[in-house]
Amino acid sequence: MADVRDVTYDLLRSHDLTTIFGNPGSNELPFLAGMPEDFRYVLGLHEGAVLAMADGYAQARGGSALVNLHAAAGTGNALGPLTNSVYSHSPLIITAGQQVRSTIGQEVMLANVDAPALPKPLVKWSSEPACAQDVPRSISHAIHIANLPAKGPVYVSVPYDDWAQEAPAEAQHLLARKTGSAGSLSDSQLAELTAALDGAERPVLVLGPEVDAERANDDAVRLADRLGAPVWIAPSASRCPFPTRHRSFRGVLPASVQGITDALGGHDLILVAGAPVFRYHQFVPGEYLPAGARLVHLTSDPGEAARAPMGEALVGDVKDALSRLADAVEPGLRPELPPLPEHPVARSAGERLNPAELFALLREHAPDDAVYVKESTATTGDFWAQMDLSEPGSYFFPASGGLGFGLPAAVGAQLAHDRRQVIGLIGDGSANYGITALWTAARYRIPVIVVILKNGTYGALRWFSKVLDAGEVPGMDVPGIDFVQIARGYGVDATSVRTGAEFTEALTSALGAGKPVLIEAETELTEP
Ligand SMILES: Cc1ncc(Cn2c(C)c(CCOP(=O)(O)OP(=O)(O)O)sc2=O)c(N)n1
Numbered sequence: 001m002a003d004v005r006d007v008t009y010d011l012l013r014s015h016d017l018t019t020i021f022g023n024p025g026s027n028e029l030p031f032l033a034g035m036p037e038d039f040r041y042v043l044g045l046h047e048g049a050v051l052a053m054a055d056g057y058a059q060a061r062g063g064s065a066l067v068n069l070h071a072a073a074g075t076g077n078a079l080g081p082l083t084n085s086v087y088s089h090s091p092l093i094i095t096a097g098q099q100v101r102s103t104i105g106q107e108v109m110l111a112n113v114d115a116p117a118l119p120k121p122l123v124k125w126s127s128e129p130a131c132a133q134d135v136p137r138s139i140s141h142a143i144h145i146a147n148l149p150a151k152g153p154v155y156v157s158v159p160y161d162d163w164a165q166e167a168p169a170e171a172q173h174l175l176a177r178k179t180g181s182a183g184s185l186s187d188s189q190l191a192e193l194t195a196a197l198d199g200a201e202r203p204v205l206v207l208g209p210e211v212d213a214e215r216a217n218d219d220a221v222r223l224a225d226r227l228g229a230p231v232w233i234a235p236s237a238s239r240c241p242f243p244t245r246h247r248s249f250r251g252v253l254p255a256s257v258q259g260i261t262d263a264l265g266g267h268d269l270i271l272v273a274g275a276p277v278f279r280y281h282q283f284v285p286g287e288y289l290p291a292g293a294r295l296v297h298l299t300s301d302p303g304e305a306a307r308a309p310m311g312e313a314l315v316g317d318v319k320d321a322l323s324r325l326a327d328a329v330e331p332g333l334r335p336e337l338p339p340l341p342e343h344p345v346a347r348s349a350g351e352r353l354n355p356a357e358l359f360a361l362l363r364e365h366a367p368d369d370a371v372y373v374k375e376s377t378a379t380t381g382d383f384w385a386q387m388d389l390s391e392p393g394s395y396f397f398p399a400s401g402g403l404g405f406g407l408p409a410a411v412g413a414q415l416a417h418d419r420r421q422v423i424g425l426i427g428d429g430s431a432n433y434g435i436t437a438l439w440t441a442a443r444y445r446i447p448v449i450v451v452i453l454k455n456g457t458y459g460a461l462r463w464f465s466k467v468l469d470a471g472e473v474p475g476m477d478v479p480g481i482d483f484v485q486i487a488r489g490y491g492v493d494a495t496s497v498r499t500g501a502e503f504t505e506a507l508t509s510a511l512g513a514g515k516p517v518l519i520e521a522e523t524e525l526t527e528p
C-alpha cells in the first residue's frame with residue numbers, strides 16, 4: 001500500500017523536481033521525514049531567501065523549482081520575492097505545511113487559515129486539496145499549470161496528517177502525465193505580420209524577458225539582421241534577450257511613457273516580443289506611441305495582451321513566432337546598420353570605485369559567459385553601457401523591483417550552473433533583504449561571487465526623490481554596514497576594495513576559489 005507521501009515523491013521525481021528549497025516547521029516534518037535519498041534539501045534561513053533562491057535556480061535552469069514553506073508565517077515571509085516571480089513567469093511549485101485537517105477550523109497554533117487565499121494574487125493557481133487522497137493529483141495539477149503558458153508560480157497547502165494516508169491506486173496515472181502548449185500564430189496571422197514588417201520603412205524590435213526565458217535570443221538576432229532593424233530591450237529589464245554588442249542593439253528603453261515614445265520616434269512599426277506593453281516605472285505622462293507608429297505585441301500571456309493601453313496583440317509561442325518571421329521577412333530591404341561605438345571610458349574620480357569602472361573590469365576579467373544577477377538600482381545605466389552579454393541566461397534582475405531577489409537568486413542560479421560563473425551585483429541596501437542566503441552558499445559550498453556595491457545610501461531613491469521633486473527625504477542612508485564581517489559571520493570569505501586594482505585582484509582570486517566569496521566595493525554614488 002503506497003501512502004500519499006510516497007506517491008508524491010514519485011510524482012516530483014517524474015518531473016525532475018528533486019531539489020527542495022525550504023525552511024521547515026512542525027507542519028512540514030511528516031513530508032520531509034520521508035525524503036528519498038535521490039532528493040536534496042537546500043535550507044534557507046528565511047523564507048524570502050528560500051523563495052528567491054528557488055526563483056534564481058528555476059530561471060537559470062530554464063525549468064521549475066520546488067519550494068516547501070512553513071504554513072502562513074513561512075508563506076508570508078516569501079511574499080516579497082514572490083512579487084518578482086509572478087512577473088518573471090517563474091514556474092515555482094510552492095508547497096506549505098498545514099495543521100492537522102480536523103483542527104484547521106479551530107485555528108489552532110500554526111493553522112494556515114484560508115491557505116489558498118494567502119498568496120493571491122501573486123500565484124497563478126493555489127489550492128488546499130479537499131481530502132488526503134487528492135493531494136497527489138493537486139500537486140500534479142500545480143506542476144502542469146505552472147509550466148503551461150503563461151508560466152507562473154503556484155501554491156499547494158497540505159495538512160500534515162494527509163501524508164500517511166493511503167494513496168488511491170489511480171494516482172499512479174499521474175506519473176506518466178505530460179502537458180504542453182501548441183499555441184502558434186496561424187499562417188494568416190504570420191503572413192499579415194510578415195507583410196507589415198516588409199512594408200515598414202523603419203521597423204524596430206522591442207524584446208522582453210520571455211525571449212530570453214524561451215531561448216529565442218538567436219531567433220531575434222536572425223529577425224533583426226534580416227530586417228536591418230534596431231533592437232531595444234523592453235523597460236525595467238529583468239533579463240537580457242539580445243546580445244549587447246550586436247550592431248542592432250540600442251540599449252534598454254526608459255521606463256516612462258514619453259521616454260519610450262521619444263526613443264522610438266521615427267519608427268513606423270514597433271514589434272514587441274516577450275514583454276508586457278510596457279513596465280513603466282516613473283510616471284511621466286505623454287503620448288503612448290510616436291506619431292504614425294503601429295505597435296504589434298507578441299506574448300504568451302493573455303493578461304499582458306489584454307491589459308496593454310495601446311497597440312495590437314497576438315497571444316502565442318514567442319520563440320515559434322520570431323523564428324517563423326525571421327524565415328519569412330524579405331532580407332536586404334534596408335541598409336545594414338553601422339557597428340556600435342566602443343564602450344564609454346570609465347574612470348573613478350576619487351577615493352571610491354566608480355561603478356562604471358567596476359563593470360568595465362568585470363567585462364575584462366570575468367568569464368565571457370558569466371551570469372550576472374543584479375540588484376543595485378542606481379547603477380543600471382552604467383551596467384548596460386559597459387557589459388558585453390551575448391549568451392542567453394546571462395542577466396537577471398527582480399522582475400517587479402521587489403528587493404530581496406538578487407543575493408539569494410545569485411546563490412540559486414549558481415546551484416543550477418556547474419559550468420558558468422554566477423556573479424551577484426548587489427547594492428548595499430538591497431543586500432540586507434536577502435543576506436541570509438550567504439549562509440546557504442557557505443553551507444552547501446556554492447561557488448557564487450557576490451559583489452556588494454557600497455555607496456552608503458539608497459541611491460535609486462535619492463534619484464527618484466529628484467524625479468518627484470520630493471526634496472530631502474528621511475531614511476535614505478545606510479552608512480556603516482560591514483559586509484565583510486557579516487559575510488564572515490555566515491561562513492563566506494570576504495574582502496573590501498576601494499580601487500580598480502584591488503577589485504581586479506579580489507575578483508581574480510574569487511574566480512579560482514571554488515567556494516562562495518563576497519567582495520565589498522566602496523563605490524561612488526551614481527544615477528540609474
Ligand atoms: C522589498 C523592497 N523594499 C523597498 C524597496 C524600495 N527601494 C529601495 C529601498 C531601493 C534602494 C536600493 O538601494 P541599493 O543600495 O540596493 O542600490 P542603489 O544604491 O544602487 O540604488 S530601490 C527601491 O525600489 C523595494 N523596491 N523593495
Ligand SMILES: [Ca+2]
Pocket residue numbers: 427428429453454455456457458459
Ligand atoms: Ca546603495
